[in-house]
Amino acid sequence: MKRITDLDAEIYDNYEQDQEKRIQELDQVTIRFAGDSGDGMQITGSQFSATTGIAGNAFNTFPDFPAEIRAPAGTVAGVSGFQIHFSREEIHTSGDFADVLIAMNPAALKANHKDVPRGGVIIVNEDAFTPEDLEKAGYTSNPLEDDSLEVYHVVPVPITRLTVEQLKDVDMPEKEKRRSKNMFALGIAFWMFDMPLLPTEQWIEKKFAKNETLKKANLLALRAGYSFGHMTELLPIHFRIRTAHLRPGLYRSITGNQAISLGLVAASQLANVPLFLGSYPITPASDILHELSRHKNFRIRTFQAEDEIAAMASAIGAAYAGSLAVTSTSGPGLALKTEAMNLAVMAELPVLIINVQRAGPSTGMPTKVEQADLLQALVGRSGESPLPVIAVRSPADGFRKAIHAMQIAVKYMTPVILLSDGYLANGTEEWKLPDLSDLGDFKISFRTEIEGFAPYLRDEHLARPWVKAGTPGLEHRIGGLEKQNITGAVSYDGENHQSMVQLRAQKIMNVQKEVPDAVVLGSGRSNILLVGWGSTFGVITDARLELAEEGIHVDQVHVDYIHPLPANLGDILRRYKHVIVIEKNMGQFAFWLQGMYSLQVEKFNQMNGKPFKTSEVMSIVKALRSNI
Amino acid sequence: MKIETLHYSKSDFASGQEVRWCPGCGDYSILSAVQKTLPELELEKEKFVFVSGIGCSSRFPYYMNTYGFHTIHGRAPAVAMGLKISNPDLSVWVVTGDGDALSIGGNHIYHLLRRNPDINVLLFNNAIYGLTKGQYSPTSAHGTVTKSSPYGSLEEPTTPACFAIGSGATFVARTADVLVKHMAQLMAEGYHHEGTAFMEVLQNCQIFNNGAFDSFLDKEVREDKTIMLEHGKPLIFGKNGDKALRFNSQTFSLEVVETAKVAPEEILVHNAEIDNPVLHAMLSAMKGPDFPVALGVIRRVKKPVYEKLLHQQEEDIIQSKGKGNLKELLQGGETWRIDDAVVDPVLLQ
Ligand SMILES: Cc1ncc(C[n+]2csc(CCOP(=O)(O)OP(=O)(O)O)c2C)c(N)n1
Ligand code: SF4
Ligand SMILES: [Mg+2]
Numbered sequence: 001m002k003r004i005t006d007l008d009a010e011i012y013d014n015y016e017q018d019q020e021k022r023i024q025e026l027d028q029v030t031i032r033f034a035g036d037s038g039d040g041m042q043i044t045g046s047q048f049s050a051t052t053g054i055a056g057n058a059f060n061t062f063p064d065f066p067a068e069i070r071a072p073a074g075t076v077a078g079v080s081g082f083q084i085h086f087s088r089e090e091i092h093t094s095g096d097f098a099d100v101l102i103a104m105n106p107a108a109l110k111a112n113h114k115d116v117p118r119g120g121v122i123i124v125n126e127d128a129f130t131p132e133d134l135e136k137a138g139y140t141s142n143p144l145e146d147d148s149l150e151v152y153h154v155v156p157v158p159i160t161r162l163t164v165e166q167l168k169d170v171d172m173p174e175k176e177k178r179r180s181k182n183m184f185a186l187g188i189a190f191w192m193f194d195m196p197l198l199p200t201e202q203w204i205e206k207k208f209a210k211n212e213t214l215k216k217a218n219l220l221a222l223r224a225g226y227s228f229g230h231m232t233e234l235l236p237i238h239f240r241i242r243t244a245h246l247r248p249g250l251y252r253s254i255t256g257n258q259a260i261s262l263g264l265v266a267a268s269q270l271a272n273v274p275l276f277l278g279s280y281p282i283t284p285a286s287d288i289l290h291e292l293s294r295h296k297n298f299r300i301r302t303f304q305a306e307d308e309i310a311a312m313a314s315a316i317g318a319a320y321a322g323s324l325a326v327t328s329t330s331g332p333g334l335a336l337k338t339e340a341m342n343l344a345v346m347a348e349l350p351v352l353i354i355n356v357q358r359a360g361p362s363t364g365m366p367t368k369v370e371q372a373d374l375l376q377a378l379v380g381r382s383g384e385s386p387l388p389v390i391a392v393r394s395p396a397d398g399f400r401k402a403i404h405a406m407q408i409a410v411k412y413m414t415p416v417i418l419l420s421d422g423y424l425a426n427g428t429e430e431w432k433l434p435d436l437s438d439l440g441d442f443k444i445s446f447r448t449e450i451e452g453f454a455p456y457l458r459d460e461h462l463a464r465p466w467v468k469a470g471t472p473g474l475e476h477r478i479g480g481l482e483k484q485n486i487t488g489a490v491s492y493d494g495e496n497h498q499s500m501v502q503l504r505a506q507k508i509m510n511v512q513k514e515v516p517d518a519v520v521l522g523s524g525r526s527n528i529l530l531v532g533w534g535s536t537f538g539v540i541t542d543a544r545l546e547l548a549e550e551g552i553h554v555d556q557v558h559v560d561y562i563h564p565l566p567a568n569l570g571d572i573l574r575r576y577k578h579v580i581v582i583e584k585n586m587g588q589f590a591f592w593l594q595g596m597y598s599l600q601v602e603k604f605n606q607m608n609g610k611p612f613k614t615s616e617v618m619s620i621v622k623a624l625r626s627n628i
Numbered sequence: 629m630k631i632e633t634l635h636y637s638k639s640d641f642a643s644g645q646e647v648r649w650c651p652g653c654g655d656y657s658i659l660s661a662v663q664k665t666l667p668e669l670e671l672e673k674e675k676f677v678f679v680s681g682i683g684c685s686s687r688f689p690y691y692m693n694t695y696g697f698h699t700i701h702g703r704a705p706a707v708a709m710g711l712k713i714s715n716p717d718l719s720v721w722v723v724t725g726d727g728d729a730l731s732i733g734g735n736h737i738y739h740l741l742r743r744n745p746d747i748n749v750l751l752f753n754n755a756i757y758g759l760t761k762g763q764y765s766p767t768s769a770h771g772t773v774t775k776s777s778p779y780g781s782l783e784e785p786t787t788p789a790c791f792a793i794g795s796g797a798t799f800v801a802r803t804a805d806v807l808v809k810h811m812a813q814l815m816a817e818g819y820h821h822e823g824t825a826f827m828e829v830l831q832n833c834q835i836f837n838n839g840a841f842d843s844f845l846d847k848e849v850r851e852d853k854t855i856m857l858e859h860g861k862p863l864i865f866g867k868n869g870d871k872a873l874r875f876n877s878q879t880f881s882l883e884v885v886e887t888a889k890v891a892p893e894e895i896l897v898h899n900a901e902i903d904n905p906v907l908h909a910m911l912s913a914m915k916g917p918d919f920p921v922a923l924g925v926i927r928r929v930k931k932p933v934y935e936k937l938l939h940q941q942e943e944d945i946i947q948s949k950g951k952g953n954l955k956e957l958l959q960g961g962e963t964w965r966i967d968d969a970v971v972d973p974v975l976l977q
Binding site for chain 2: 050053054056199203247248249250251252253254262265266269274276278295296297298299301303305306307309310311313314315316317318319320321322323325339340343347433434436468469470471472473474475476477478479480481489490
């Protein structure tokens with residue numbers, strides 16, 4: 001897989017007259033736009049990624065926002081970044097390093113240049129390198145003038161000045177004109193990778209349809225950036241990614257939060273039952289509340305509750321009335337919901353609980369990535385409180401997982417936890433739109449028959465009947481007190497309690513019938529197995545593939561259904577001499593597997609708030625091999 | 629078929645479950661009042677849902693032959709919200725205690741009142757935690773001696789009606805377990821109010837706080853120590869109506885006067901329907917020994933009803949945007965097609 005850093009340094013010096021020869025074909029690139037939080041880097045990045053998709057590439061993105069909404073302008077704390085990894089072949093991560101960095105100010109350079117490997121290209125907005133801004137970024141000397149960046153190809157461009165100049169005939173204050181500099185930078189990036197402007201032009205036309213001036217300014221700046229690259233021979237070469245080998249079909253870009261939200265809308269449409277979301281805002285889960293709140297014409301009812309307890313409780317009330325009930329949150333909110341979740345366990349009502357994990361404990365690092373709520377989800381409640389736990393593996397995967405999780409909740413009359421995390425929530429990838437007919441059906445039959453009814457009757461899955469409150473003739477009482485099986489009468493009988501505890505556990509174990517078998521990726525002949533769950537799917541896959549390119553063959557299994565586990569998982573794990581469980585916590589899934597299968601596993605854990613790097617996963621395999 | 633079944637009697641609403649409150653507990657008469665009121669409301673039985681939290685009072689749903697949900701401590705208002713949003717045709721009743729509603733569930737009850745869904749709240753106020761065997765509650769009088777306050781409680785009690793008015797409640801009423809007819813009448817009024825009807829029922833806990841309200845509810849003193857509010861009627865109370873309430877605009881406060889000694893126009897006339905909550909709060913806050921305790925409907929105003937707004941908004945959006953189309957939604961945002969043929973990005977320009 002050829003990338004920029006594989007090129008010889010001389011390539012930049014050998015000026016070729018022939019246009020065609022000056023285009024270098026590459027297999028994959030990672031580009032990062034970085035600037036002040038007010039510089040519009042998120043929009044720039046998402047426009048770039050959409051265009052890579054339109055150009056037929058596979059992509060994967062990851063935004064990096066500052067933790068504080070209003071960090072002082074020009075400081076390192078206020079830097080906002082957006083990284084796009086795009087490739088001719090399927091990729092699974094947003095990239096370990098940035099081959100190309102576009103830095104809009106000194107702080108952005110300072111915060112990001114360490115992620116650019118030797119031989120990478122850095123384009124900087126030299127207008128922002130004033131003594132004042134250098135000082136705000138904590139530079140004592142101008143890095144453009146000393147030799148601190150000599151291992152990179154640094155290209156200073158007066159982006160602000162050129163943008164303002166280009167907009168000289170546009171009727172707006174200069175301060176406003178400067179705001180279009182992100183489009184100028186985007187234009188440069190499009191030139192660099194020989195990509196079309198058309199999609200962005202169309203987007204600008206639509207976005208600023210009601211504001212001629214802004215529309216004009218953005219279009220001018222975008223085209224100026226592109227022409228600037230072209231005319232000035234900004235770099236002696238530019239690049240093109242060989243055409244991707246994606247499957248034919250209709251694609252869009254999607255974040256994990258969007259995918260989950262759309263999955264929920266789809267579930268509601270398939271079942272023809274209104275969806276209710278009770279939620280309390282929390283990073284990084286809020287976008288699910290935002291997204292679903294927009295779709296009221298699908299009879300999606302969103303309720304911004306007073307806290308997470310009320311969010312969960314309202315979802316339970318909605319389920320009792322016969323809605324598809326959902327609540328969405330992050331770790332601290334999940335903690336608050338636990339008591340109400342147990343009410344749903346006891347009342348045996350279907351509620352989907354979405355937990356978009358962040359780095360904890362307590363407020364922790366709200367915008368950072370971690371997978372440390374696993375044990376909370378599995379066992380973090382009072383009493384014996386089993387419920388299915390399912391994890392999302394990639395942004396687009398949230399769509400199908402949300403549907404499946406909701407189906408399981410209804411079929412087994414149980415709360416279900418769906419785990420995502422901050423990396424999936426905000427990261428994007430290209431998503432091949434499903435055929436609606438492929439989504440299967442989701443039939444829900446509410447009990448209306450009076451004859452033979454009892455609230456805790458059991459079907460073949462051990463699920464009790466779902467009765468909408470308001471159904472004539474089926475009036476009954478439920479609650480958190482222990483129930484007698486079948487009749488649902490309150491019972492303090494110890495023997496009954498024991499059998500009910502076992503029955504609830506067995507009901508959840510029955511969900512295993514819905515869980516697809518785990519699949520071993522790789523040759524299947526290695527004695528090393530890499531095990532992951534959730535958002536590490538991409539990075540472990542990339543690591544395995546890159547290791548294979550180096551002649552090191554390892555196998556991989558990724559577990560999406562954590563409770564109950566896939567029926568064949570134990571046999572798979574036992575086949576390997578080395579089982580390495582890779583996760584962003586202190587070893588919670590490893591602990592779960594060891595308990596479930598009484599076997600020893602090796603662990604690779606990290607809690608640095610960032611997604612794993614492919615190289616990090618590769619290096620643990622190499623370290624293990626050198627010790628064998 | 630429905631028309632016929634609407635001739636319910638009190639016993640139709642009894643679940644047949646053995647009632648487990650202590651003998652002499654005030655909860656019995658509240659249950660009886662509810663079972664007596666529901667048949668008069670002429671609503672199909674299956675439409676009633678009783679949602680409770682935890683406490684002696686919260687056992688209530690088990691004794692009603694309706695839909696019922698005994699939830700968790702303090703959270704009944706939130707469960708009720710989800711229920712009412714999902715099916716606005718249900719008549720949802722929250723049954724709660726002074727601890728359940730005002731201690732652990734204070735946040736939820738506040739937001740319920742503020743949002744004003746068409747839900748009825750029956751707060752059984754016995755000024756004690758009954759179920760956990762007698763600790764002081766947020767409504768216990770200062771100095772109450774209980775197991776958790778053997779030397780007397782240190783807290784100033786809250787007045788539920790004042791709390792409700794401060795929270796923006798549109799219907800606030802007070803009654804007592806001993807006022808059998810009044811309770812039933814008030815419940816019917818609360819039911820007919822569009823919006824959240826907050827009804828405090830003073831309830832005697834025979835075991836842990838016996839006689840907590842005797843100082844004004846005891847038959848001997850009741851007429852002198854309470855005032856029965858009626859919308860549009862002068863605020864007169866006491867044996868033979870010898871006492872009345874007057875508003876003193878100098879001190880901005882209420883005062884008790886002798887009816888015979890003041891001009892009739894000086895006597896306050898109860899207006900439950902004014903938007904300004906100040907007088908309602910003053911009436912709610914009245915207590916002995918200087919003032920009578922107000923009973924009846926303190927406040928009843930019209931405000932938008934939450935679930936109606938929600939469903940209206942939904943209909944409006946469906947009208948303007950059309951019914952949601954899943955295919956279009958999934959294709960929302962920018963989409964692109966990859967064909968079998970090789971895509972040349974440059975051509976796209
Ligand atoms: C989370 C939780 N905390 C504590 C309790 C214990 N508890 C049950 S009822 C109650 C107090 C009930 O008082 P109140 O609401 O006044 O009801 P009453 O019994 O007086 O009718 C308490 C503290 C509980 N069930 N759940
Ligand atoms: S403890 Fe008090 S409130 Fe509870 S049932 Fe007994 S008398 Fe009633
Ligand atoms: Mg009480």
